[in-house]
Amino acid sequence: MNPGRTLRAAPTLLRVGFSEAVAYRAEFLVWLLSTNMPLVMLALWSAVARDGPVGRFDQAGFAAYYLAALVVRLMTGAWVVWEMNFEIRQGTLAFRLLRPVHPLVAYAAENVAAMPVRLAVSLPVALLALWFLGGKHVTHDPLLLALFPVTVFSAWLITYLAMAAVGCLAFWLESATSLFDVWLGLFGIFSGYLVPLELYPRWVNEVSYFLPFRYMLAFPVELVTGGLDRSQALAQLAAQQAFVLLLLGAAAGMWRLGTRRFAAFGG
């Protein structure tokens, strides 16, 4: 991979990705609507918290948690595992391999380019949440507020790199997507997407510190809703960055091993 060349290609890659995101509006809308889990869980927990708070969460606390989770989820979504699985099986990956930009960078650029579109959706959610719930459920620490975008971007990096690593399995397996379903299942539980982690039995919460999932969702969410103090936040930030590096190594390594045995058919 040639960093200079990649950098020069970046504006074009981003522009293409952005046009694609705008072109597939209907798909984007459907994807948006299918990210309804936080809202359903919010409705459920509101019913539960109607007669008194659960743990540290009252109704407004749940609203803040799940709306923040929705925002983080919308911002960090990636789809590279399906794309890779499809392209490896169909052999169209060959076209990508011919280009002078590393395919993993190209996929990433497509994802990053869609972020302004996602921001356009998640910003109103965040503002509405702030309007209705007031400032009580947002952290007042300027350092943590400044860190929030960093943690969200790193959460996306973890999501993307993990997807890329699992997607590389399509070089060996018939289909990597069913394996990825397991990953998604574990994500649902250990990231705090379904239920805030502190409401689980204590061991789940403790195990979650050693898995990547917490740093994909619960960490930014807890950070912005004021659930963490500075030292906790910095410790988790370090763990998050460690997972980014770990998965970067895994994805790049798997890619290199996989492309060695890749053979395209037809043409």
Added chain:
Amino acid sequence: MRWALRHLRLLSVQFRASLQTSMQYRADFLVQGAMSFFWMAWAMVPLLVVYGKRDRVAGWDLDHALVVMGWFLAMKGVLEGAVNPSLASVVEHIRKGTLDLVLLKPVDAQFLVSTAKFAPWHAVDVAAGAGVIVWAFSRLSRWPGAADVASALLLTLCAVAVLYSLWILVVSAAFFVVKVDNLSFLFLSIFDAARWPVSVFTGFWRFLFTVVIPLALMTTFPAEALLGRIRPPAVLLAVAGSLAFVASARVVWLRAIARYTSASS
């Protein structure tokens, strides 16, 4: 009568073909079986967390909510085992233009496409769902009467019919927008909410899940029937509603198929 026999025979042929296909992948069968236990445990997690904090939610205690959960697991098995695979293959047909071959056959096209493919291992899910229901009743230490079972079965029939009709509607959309694998993903994500008794939802969600996408009919109503808590007028209303749903899905399908122009030539 002859019409029914002919279709039954066709159904059994199609089913046997699916069974034989899936039996070729025996390792897959085992993996899928193990996976359905994983997903069953997964589906129960939020329920157990909620009831770890509260004894009752919106008038449902854990044992009663478990009956709803059992129905959810079973219906999800039906959806993924009998409905979803066939209709996924229609979408493929539409995209490639090979639907012509189906339309040319001297049997109703809707019947043919909706029985094209089954995923038999999802029977494990249905069995698991039934297991959860039995477990819930044994915790309640009482058993439903014959009338309750009968009305629960009737409602289940309605539920399957509505589920199937919803899918036909989704597939009909494929004639207009072609790319519906996204839509099916959306539907599955909405169906997830059916694991909760519908009365925990209020306002907008209650309306959505009762009338627009009748999830309540699919899990809550049969569970209530089995628990002996449903009133006969509600059963009649549910039956009438599902008949209307099936009829309108049929009309939409016929309209959609009339619009179909082959993609290949």
